[in-house]
Amino acid sequence: MLIKEKIKQAAGLLREFDLDCWLTFTRETAINGDPVLPFLVPGDLTWHSSFLVGRDGRTKAIVGRYDRQMVVDTGAYDDVEAFVTGFREPLQAYLKTLNPRTIAVNYSEGSEICDGLTHGMFLTLQGTLAEIGMADRLVSAEKLVSALRERKSAVEIGHIKEAVRHTQEIYALAAGFLAPGKTEKEVADSMYGEVVRRGLKTAWGRETCPAVYTGPDTAQAHYNPTGRTIERGHVVNMDFGVKVEHYCSDLQRTFYILEEGEDAAPADVRRGFETIVRSIEAARLMMKPGATGLEVDAAARKVVTDAGYEEFPHALGHQVGRFPHDGTALLGPAWEKYARKPFRRLEPGMVFTIEPRLMVAGRGIVTIEDMVVVTETGTEWLSDPQSELILIRG
Amino acid sequence: MLIKEKIKQAAGLLREFDLDCWLTFTRETAINGDPVLPFLVPGDLTWHSSFLVGRDGRTKAIVGRYDRQMVVDTGAYDDVEAFVTGFREPLQAYLKTLNPRTIAVNYSEGSEICDGLTHGMFLTLQGTLAEIGMADRLVSAEKLVSALRERKSAVEIGHIKEAVRHTQEIYALAAGFLAPGKTEKEVADSMYGEVVRRGLKTAWGRETCPAVYTGPDTAQAHYNPTGRTIERGHVVNMDFGVKVEHYCSDLQRTFYILEEGEDAAPADVRRGFETIVRSIEAARLMMKPGATGLEVDAAARKVVTDAGYEEFPHALGHQVGRFPHDGTALLGPAWEKYARKPFRRLEPGMVFTIEPRLMVAGRGIVTIEDMVVVTETGTEWLSDPQSELILIRG
Numbered sequence: 001m002l003i004k005e006k007i008k009q010a011a012g013l014l015r016e017f018d019l020d021c022w023l024t025f026t027r028e029t030a031i032n033g034d035p036v037l038p039f040l041v042p043g044d045l046t047w048h049s050s051f052l053v054g055r056d057g058r059t060k061a062i063v064g065r066y067d068r069q070m071v072v073d074t075g076a077y078d079d080v081e082a083f084v085t086g087f088r089e090p091l092q093a094y095l096k097t098l099n100p101r102t103i104a105v106n107y108s109e110g111s112e113i114c115d116g117l118t119h120g121m122f123l124t125l126q127g128t129l130a131e132i133g134m135a136d137r138l139v140s141a142e143k144l145v146s147a148l149r150e151r152k153s154a155v156e157i158g159h160i161k162e163a164v165r166h167t168q169e170i171y172a173l174a175a176g177f178l179a180p181g182k183t184e185k186e187v188a189d190s191m192y193g194e195v196v197r198r199g200l201k202t203a204w205g206r207e208t209c210p211a212v213y214t215g216p217d218t219a220q221a222h223y224n225p226t227g228r229t230i231e232r233g234h235v236v237n238m239d240f241g242v243k244v245e246h247y248c249s250d251l252q253r254t255f256y257i258l259e260e261g262e263d264a265a266p267a268d269v270r271r272g273f274e275t276i277v278r279s280i281e282a283a284r285l286m287m288k289p290g291a292t293g294l295e296v297d298a299a300a301r302k303v304v305t306d307a308g309y310e311e312f313p314h315a316l317g318h319q320v321g322r323f324p325h326d327g328t329a330l331l332g333p334a335w336e337k338y339a340r341k342p343f344r345r346l347e348p349g350m351v352f353t354i355e356p357r358l359m360v361a362g363r364g365i366v367t368i369e370d371m372v373v374v375t376e377t378g379t380e381w382l383s384d385p386q387s388e389l390i391l392i393r394g
Numbered sequence: 395m396l397i398k399e400k401i402k403q404a405a406g407l408l409r410e411f412d413l414d415c416w417l418t419f420t421r422e423t424a425i426n427g428d429p430v431l432p433f434l435v436p437g438d439l440t441w442h443s444s445f446l447v448g449r450d451g452r453t454k455a456i457v458g459r460y461d462r463q464m465v466v467d468t469g470a471y472d473d474v475e476a477f478v479t480g481f482r483e484p485l486q487a488y489l490k491t492l493n494p495r496t497i498a499v500n501y502s503e504g505s506e507i508c509d510g511l512t513h514g515m516f517l518t519l520q521g522t523l524a525e526i527g528m529a530d531r532l533v534s535a536e537k538l539v540s541a542l543r544e545r546k547s548a549v550e551i552g553h554i555k556e557a558v559r560h561t562q563e564i565y566a567l568a569a570g571f572l573a574p575g576k577t578e579k580e581v582a583d584s585m586y587g588e589v590v591r592r593g594l595k596t597a598w599g600r601e602t603c604p605a606v607y608t609g610p611d612t613a614q615a616h617y618n619p620t621g622r623t624i625e626r627g628h629v630v631n632m633d634f635g636v637k638v639e640h641y642c643s644d645l646q647r648t649f650y651i652l653e654e655g656e657d658a659a660p661a662d663v664r665r666g667f668e669t670i671v672r673s674i675e676a677a678r679l680m681m682k683p684g685a686t687g688l689e690v691d692a693a694a695r696k697v698v699t700d701a702g703y704e705e706f707p708h709a710l711g712h713q714v715g716r717f718p719h720d721g722t723a724l725l726g727p728a729w730e731k732y733a734r735k736p737f738r739r740l741e742p743g744m745v746f747t748i749e750p751r752l753m754v755a756g757r758g759i760v761t762i763e764d765m766v767v768v769t770e771t772g773t774e775w776l777s778d779p780q781s782e783l784i785l786i787r788g
Contacts, residue, residue, distance in 0.1 A: 028506040030598060031429045031717050043601055046616065046719070047731045064731070065707055066616035084707040086730025107513035109521075112422040119501035119516040120509035127503075204424060207437055222440065222460035313459055313478045323425050325440070336480025337441045337458070 002155070003076045006039035006148060011057040013144045020100035022141055024051040025117060025125050034106055034116025036145055038246065038322060043070050048087040048124070051077075054098060062090045092132045103134065104141035110339035111328035114145040146328040149321055151349040157373060157382075159247035160320065160351055163203070164371060164383045166242050167249040170194045174210075180232050180257055180394040184212040184225035187238075195242060203241030203248035203324045210240035214257075215364045221314075232259045232394050235269055235364030237357075241324060250324045250353055251383055252369035255390040265389050272309070272358055272366040273389050279303040279356040280368060280385065283316060283331065287346060287372065287379045293317075293331040294342040300356050301333065309358040315342070317353040320371060327351075350374045351382065396549070397470045400433035400542060401447055407538045408449040414494035416535055418445040419511060419519050428500055428510025430539055432640065432716060437464050442481040442518070445471075448492060456484045486526045497528065498535035504733035505722035508539040540722040543715055545743040551767060551776075553641035554714065554745055557597070558765060558777045560636050561643040564588045568604075574626050574651055574788045578606040578619035581632075589636055597635030597642035597718045604634035609758045615708075626653045626788050629663055629758030631751075635718060644718045644747050645777055646763035649784040659783050666703070666752055666760040667783050673697040673750040674762060674779065677710060677725065681740060681766065681773045687711075687725040688736040694750050695727065703752040709736070711747040714765060721745075744768045745776065 010022055026034045030044045040051045047064035061077045068082035081090050095103070107122060108114035117125075129135040152160075170191055177190045191210045195202055202209035212225040215234035230236060234257045241250040254273060256265040264270070283300035297316040305311050315338060319327025329344035331352060352374070357367035368386045372379040404416055420428045424438045434445045441458035455471045462476035475484050489497070501516060502508035511519075523529040546554075564585055571584045585604045589596055596603035606619040609628040624630060628651045635644040648667060650659040658664070677694035691710040699705050709732060713721025723738035725746060746768070751761035762780045766773040 028717075028719060031506050031719070032509055035425045043618075044599055069617050083731075084729075088730055107517075109514045109518045112425050112512075112514075115426055115512040115514035117513050118506075118509040119511050119513045120503045120506075122513040122516075123501075124503045205438055223463050224437075323422075325422055325425070335478075336482055337477075 003039060003042065003074050005153060005155075007053055007059060007076050008057070009151070010039075010053045010144065010148055011055060013147050014053065014055040014104075016147075017143045019104045019139070019141075019144065020055055020102045021098060022053045022104045022144055024106055025049070025121055027121065032118055035113055035323070036106055036116055036148070039148060040076075041071055042074060047083075048121075050087060050091050052094065052098070054100070060094055062087055062094065088128050091128060095129070095134060096132055100137065102139050103129070103137045104139050104144055106141050106145060108140055108142040108145075108328075110341060111142055111146060113149055113323075113326060113328060114140070114142040142328065146344075147347075150319060150327045150329065151347060152321065152351055152373070153349075156247060156321070157349075157351070159245040160249065160371070161382055163242050163244040163247055163249035164251065166198060166200060166244065167240060167251050168384060170242075171238070171240065171251070171253050174238065175255065175390050175392065178230065178236065178255055178257070178392045180230055182230050183227050184214055184230070185227055187230070188212045188225035191240065198242075200242045200244070203243050203250055208239075210238050212236065212238050213365060216359075216362050218365070230257060232257050233363065235272075235360055235366055236392075237365050237367050239369065246322050248320050248322065248324050248326070249371065249383075250320050250369060251371065252355055252367050253386055253390060254366050254368060255392050257392045258394060260394065265391065268360050269363055269366070269389070271307075272360040272363075275304060275307045275309065275358060276356055276366050276368050277387060280354045280370065283354050283356075284372065284379055287352070287374060288377060289346055289348055289374060291346050292343055293329055293346070294334060296331045296346075297333055297342060300331075300354070304356055304358050312357045317355055320351045320353060346374050348374055348376050397433060397436065397468050399547060399549075401453060401470050402451070403545070404433075404447045404538065404542055405449060405451040407541050408447065408498075410541075411537045413498045413533070413535075413538060414449055414496045415492060416447045416498045416538055417519075418500055419443070419515055421515065426512055429507055429717070430500055430510055430542070433542060434470075435465055436468060441477075442515075444481060444485050446488065446492070448494070454488055456481055456488065482522050485522060489523070489528060490526055495531065496533050497523070497531045498533050498538055500535050500539060502534055502536040502539075502722075504735060505536055505540060507543055507717070507720060507722060508534070508536040536722065540738075541741075544713060544721045544723065545741060546715065546745060546767070547743075550641060550715070551743075551745070553639040554643065554765070555776055557636050557638040557641055557643035558645065560592060560594060560638065561634060561645050562778060564636075565632070565634065565645070565647050568632065569649065569784050569786065572624065572630065572649055572651070572786045574624055576624050577621050578608055578624070579621055581606045581624070582619035585634065592636075594636045594638070597637050597644055602633075604632050606630065606632050607759060610753075610756050612758070624651060626651050627757065629666075629754055629760055630786075631759050631761050633763065640716050642714050642716065642718045642720070643765065643777075644714050644763060645765065646749055646761050647780055647784060648760050648762060649786050651786045652788060654788065659785065662754050663757055663760070663783070665701075666754040666757075669698060669701045669703065669752060670750055670760050670762050671781060674748045674764065677748050677750075678766065678773055681746070681768060682771060683740055683742055683768060685740050686737055687723055687740070688728060690725045690740075691727055691736060694725075694748070698750055698752050706751045711749055714745050714747060740768050742768055742770050
């Protein structure tokens with residue numbers, strides 16, 4: 001279903017971006033899989049495999065003999081050609097018939113999600129096309145592959161919503177488990193146990209999903225839960241998501257561990273938390289089709305720095321899909337590592353996280369990560385945004 | 395442990411192949427991971443990350459700020475530099491100090507296992523090096539990465555042996571479960587249940603691991619078990635493996651379902667099976683350091699065709715490691731899709747499957763896949779090779 005839906009979408013995108021043909025060229029996909037493959041074929045491929053979509057919607061696959069039946073079974077290809085000794089001749093023959101002005105292939109400097117073609121396979125393809133005088137027709141499929149992943153269908157959004165629901169329910173259970181004296185690792189293990197009980201998978205590697213950071217002086221992000229003990233007066237933050245039908249959630253929540261006698265967080269923690277809530281709201285109000293990620297990031301970042309905190313050393317938000325980081329357009333600053341991503345304009349169907357952070361000295365990291373989908377006029381929440389610190393009584 | 399061991403091995407390989415520096419350059423590895431990464435770092439990386447090994451054994455990593463601690467914790471790098479906005483300046487600065495004549499990077503037309511660098515990342519690297527006049531120093535690291543994966547340590551061989559042991563035990567259980575009237579899918583599910591009970595993972599995708607094919611007219615390979623029913627007089631073959639500590643097994647076994655009143659397989663099935671056993675033995679006797687995969691494949695292939703069967707449309711055997719297909723040298727014919735792999739010479743420490751196949755008309759596919767490690771003088775079995783048809787009484 002997904003495969004037919006996405007291939008049809010790809011044909012429309014070829015016309016939209018004035019490209020003649022999209023070619024995905026890959027081999028031994030269990031080792032070097034192109035991230036676009038789940039939209040084209042349901043399993044792994046062994047030998048050099050070519051998947052071609054034309055702007056007229058015509059589709060062709062050229063695969064090794066043993067992979068043929070799986071591709072035929074998708075019902076998404078007008079013709080599936082199988083080879084035993086080599087892909088070169090059948091691919092050249094088909095391209096000569098098609099004679100496309102442009103052949104869009106999956107490479108991109110600026111977007112990892114569109115960069116599934118390895119350099120070795122690029123050289124092989126270039127050599128193969130040179131033999132039929134078409135080497136100069138290769139262009140990047142970045143725009144097409146970006147749009148294919150970013151413009152989510154109702155079915156894809158539905159899976160993400162379901163992943164968000166599970167994540168929020170497991171966070172609620174974690175709040176009941178959190179207590180002074182517990183370690184980061186114990187909290188993470190209890191959450192992971194619930195993931196397994198529900199028959200789910202974590203959205204990213206188990207080592208850092210969930211990630212749990214208690215108090216000051218932690219690794220802050222991307223680091224596995226440690227034996228560090230949760231103490232009264234700590235700010236605790238967590239980063240966690242699951243997959244439903246291969247689609248991810250990615251949410252962060254912030255907790256405060258009350259001191260004995262306290263009924264509310266102290267002023268410094270409250271101020272930090274409220275700053276993050278305001279930062280997210282500033283971003284959300286900017287988000288609509290046509291806005292750039294750059295301006296959205298800047299609005300949220302300004303709330304944090306205007307309040308006197310150090311700016312966060314990462315983008316404000318990323319797209320979510322089959323990977324936790326999935327998409328080209330990014331809510332981010334114009335830093336080298338983000339290439340042109342922050343300059344892309346928002347489109348309906350894009351799913352973003354919004355996740356500013358700041359440090360409250362001596363307490364810990366305050367961060368919220370919630371998720372929205374861009375609509376025709378603005379955004380819609382996919383999660384129930386955290387609006388209050390979660391207070392934990394010792 | 396593995397990381398320190400492999401990085402030390404890499405420094406030796408730089409000297410052996412007269413290279414100055416090995417650079418692995420990658421980003422968002424959950425999306426486009428380089429298959430060599432598990433030898434360099436224990437988890438996923440987000441931003442543009444560089445891992446450099448010099449021929450003097452000096453090591454350096456340049457990674458995003460949040461990934462730094464994980465890399466430091468390996469204890470395998472002399473220096474781990476973290477960046478916030480971009481990788482370019484720190485990488486250029488380090489390379490200017492090192493001033494290597496050659497910078498070997500992970501691309502290869504002929505070997506997928508050495509082709510982890512995407513084309514987009516190659517372009518980024520080329521641009522980065524051009525700014526410091528080093529773009530022409532990029533060379534392929536194929537030889538180094540091949541040897542790093544192919545020359546297995548005692549620890550790696552130990553994991554593979556353990557995976558083989560589990561696989562053989564589960565095959566023995568499957569023989570007790572196999573019976574006329576069962577479907578391919580029921581047999582596969584019972585084996586998969588045992589994989590789960592043992593807390594293991596399958597060596598490749600669950601859909602085709604185990605693969606079960608009963609009787610004539612099946613998809614033959616790489617296809618998921620169907621509702622096809624096992625019948626008396628069928629030849630049944632299976633392809634199955636598991637992972638232990640990330641290292642794989644990959645074994646095929648052939649069964650014959652006795653007709654009522656039969657005590658042995660009929661002559662046509664026996665003749666097919668014996669041909670496969672002889673084919674494997676012919677290959678094994680050729681295998682020793684210095685032999686090419688081409689000549690080993692030819693010896694085994696000749697036994698099958700001399701006996702009047704159609705030749706198998708795939709290579710005789712592949713290397714096994716962290717993937718079921720893992721390595722450059724291949725026991726295969728000189729077909730286009732195998733590039734130069736069959737021309738590589740065998741080296742001690744390489745782990746190969748040997749897996750000829752043939753069809754017995756009206757009965758099914760006869761195939762055995764066993765595993766050997768190349769030693770200084772020949773080979774050693776890693777599995778207990780199948781020498782008799784497994785007879786199933788109805």
